[in-house]
Amino acid sequence: MNRFDFIRPKTVAEAVAAAAEPGSAFLAAGTNLVDLMKIGASRPERLIDLNGLEGLDQIEWRADGGVRIGAMVRNADLAYDARFAKAFPAVAEALLSGASAQLRNAATVGGNLMQRTRCAYFQDPASACNRRNPGAGCDAKDGLNRMHAVIGWSESCIATHPSDFCVPLVAFDAVVEVEGLQGRREIPLDALHRLPGDTPHLETALAPGEMIVALRLPAEAAGFATHARYLKLRERTSYAFAVVSAAAALQVKDGVISAARLSLGAVAAKPWRAREAEAALVGQPPTAEAFARAADLALADARPSGDNAHKIELARRILVRALSLAAEGTPDTMPALPASPFSSHPGASHVA
Ligand SMILES: Cc1cc2nc3c(=O)[nH]c(=O)nc-3n(C[C@H](O)[C@H](O)[C@H](O)COP(=O)(O)OP(=O)(O)OC[C@H]3O[C@@H](n4cnc5c(N)ncnc54)[C@H](O)[C@@H]3O)c2cc1C
Numbered sequence: 001m002n003r004f005d006f007i008r009p010k011t012v013a014e015a016v017a018a019a020a021e022p023g024s025a026f027l028a029a030g031t032n033l034v035d036l037m038k039i040g041a042s043r044p045e046r047l048i049d050l051n052g053l054e055g056l057d058q059i060e061w062r063a064d065g066g067v068r069i070g071a072m073v074r075n076a077d078l079a080y081d082a083r084f085a086k087a088f089p090a091v092a093e094a095l096l097s098g099a100s101a102q103l104r105n106a107a108t109v110g111g112n113l114m115q116r117t118r119c120a121y122f123q124d125p126a127s128a129c130n131r132r133n134p135g136a137g138c139d140a141k142d143g144l145n146r147m148h149a150v151i152g153w154s155e156s157c158i159a160t161h162p163s164d165f166c167v168p169l170v171a172f173d174a175v176v177e178v179e180g181l182q183g184r185r186e187i188p189l190d191a192l193h194r195l196p197g198d199t200p201h202l203e204t205a206l207a208p209g210e211m212i213v214a215l216r217l218p219a220e221a222a223g224f225a226t227h228a229r230y231l232k233l234r235e236r237t238s239y240a241f242a243v244v245s246a247a248a249a250l251q252v253k254d255g256v257i258s259a260a261r262l263s264l265g266a267v268a269a270k271p272w273r274a275r276e277a278e279a280a281l282v283g284q285p286p287t288a289e290a291f292a293r294a295a296d297l298a299l300a301d302a303r304p305s306g307d308n309a310h311k312i313e314l315a316r317r318i319l320v321r322a323l324s325l326a327a328e329g330t331p332d333t334m335p336a337l338p339a340s341p342f343s344s345h346p347g348a349s350h351v352a
């Protein structure tokens with residue numbers, strides 16, 4: 001680990017001013033950043049510790065039913081907030097499917113959104129990586145790439161974004177509030193993460209030194225609470241990143257879908273909203289055929305970036321399954337993700 005300065009600001013304004021210096025990085029819980037520093041994949045010259053800042057750990061409800069979540073709210077605190085889990089069950093389900101209990105207790109909302117790719121070559125300073133070192137090349141392209149992107153990738157970078165949390169957030173039109181030296185602004189979550197193109201090192205829409213102060217979910221998202229699910233396919237039943245994942249949410253009136261939300265995780269460098277598929281579902285009865293058509297549409301532009309064609313079929317199947325589960329209705333006990341086969345409980349109990 002290289003030497004770095006450690007700054008403990010007292011206000012957001014102080015944090016943003018400190019971060020304006022080149023080579024700065026915000027430190028939230030450090031569950032991603034400190035790991036990357038230890039292995040030399042990230043080498044900030046100064047860390048701006050966000051843990052002492054007041055007002056960033058609140059969950060605030062709006063009169064209309066929307067919610068504003070401070071950037072330092074811990075992943076577990078949000079998932080187990082009874083009102084939040086009832087209004088946004090697929091988001092709680094996604095949070096609880098990520099990492100481990102210990103990590104979720106520490107990891108923050110802002111840190112989860114801003115976590116870096118899990119591409120093994122990105123994490124290995126000895127490997128060529130355009131994301132870490134622009135112009136260096138991409139060792140993943142001809143390397144071990146069975147977990148890499150199948151949508152939106154480029155010859156420069158085929159990495160995926162690993163967050164579970166972001167997947168339902170993008171489906172529900174979440175917005176992030178960010179603050180920088182120029183003041184405060186909002187960015188739709190869908191525009192926060194960038195596709196790689198020729199500049200994979202530019203990972204998000206944040207300007208240098210800008211920090212996320214809060215995340216908002218609009219009231220409309222709660223309108224899907226009775227038919228909303230997050231489903232994650234992984235190589236172990238817990239403590240593993242997604243191979244593919246999906247968030248699906250429906251509103252059904254008189255046997256016909258009146259509104260649909262659909263997104264995929266671990267397929268691209270950003271959480272992937274399937275808007276055409278959503279539009280195709282509206283006006284259809286919630287049948288297996290309609291769900292299969294939607295999944296085909298969602299993956300129409302998917303193509304392997306390496307040894308990962310299987311992810312396209314897995315993504316298609318998980319979309320159909322997530323839509324079918326959403327149509328059945330949100331279970332009373334969340335999440336209903338498969339628990340360990342050794343557990344006496346069929347799913348971790350989460351009673352909102
Ligand atoms: C073993 C392991 C397994 C995991 N499994 C999963 C999983 O299955 N699913 C999943 O979704 N996640 C998983 N994670 C990721 C985990 O959720 C992230 O490490 C965590 O969310 C990062 O949060 P943090 O608060 O520790 O962020 P930090 O590590 O402190 O920061 C992460 C990044 O975000 C930046 N940052 C932090 N806060 C802000 C802010 N407010 N504004 C701007 N930038 C900011 C930092 O500068 C840094 O670049 C796993 C992590 C580990 C270590």
Ligand code: SF4
Binds near residue numbers: 121139140
């Ligand atoms: S896929 Fe992206 S992150 Fe991975 S080595 Fe290539 S450039 Fe780096």
